[in-house]
Amino acid sequence: MKDKKVSSHYTQQLLANERTYLAWIRTSVAIAGIGFLVTNLHFVMGDVNTDELDVFIMVIGLVSVLSGVLMVIVSTVDYYRKNRDIVNGQIRPSSIKVWILSTCIFLMLGTFLVYFLLLDVI
Secondary structure, X not given: OOOXXXXXXXXXXXXXXXXXXXXXXXXXXXXHHHHHHHHHHHHHHOOOOOHHHHHHHHXXXXXXXXXXXXXXXXXXXXXXXXXXXXXXXXXXXXXXXXXXXXXXXXXXXXXXXXHHHHHHHO
């Protein structure tokens, strides 16, 4: 929205869209941070270090960082799309974004679950 004057009756919707975007950004930072935390704890604690587990924990870190990056990209695209739709008086559901982001979170949680199950086995 370059230098385009927007009617004040859109202000509430545009600000709500911005708050939603910032919430997604915070979530993506948390997702990436959790991956770093789990990875660092694994290598710092060092109780159970096997090559398979070391490789798997690196995969966990990579999946969580990539999930965070994907979340930022999808959220940013959706933010600008929603701003345009609000100004044009259109409403479209975010079902594709919700599916993509939910898949990222479930993928990351699944890798954590496998990691913790592997810790029990080893």
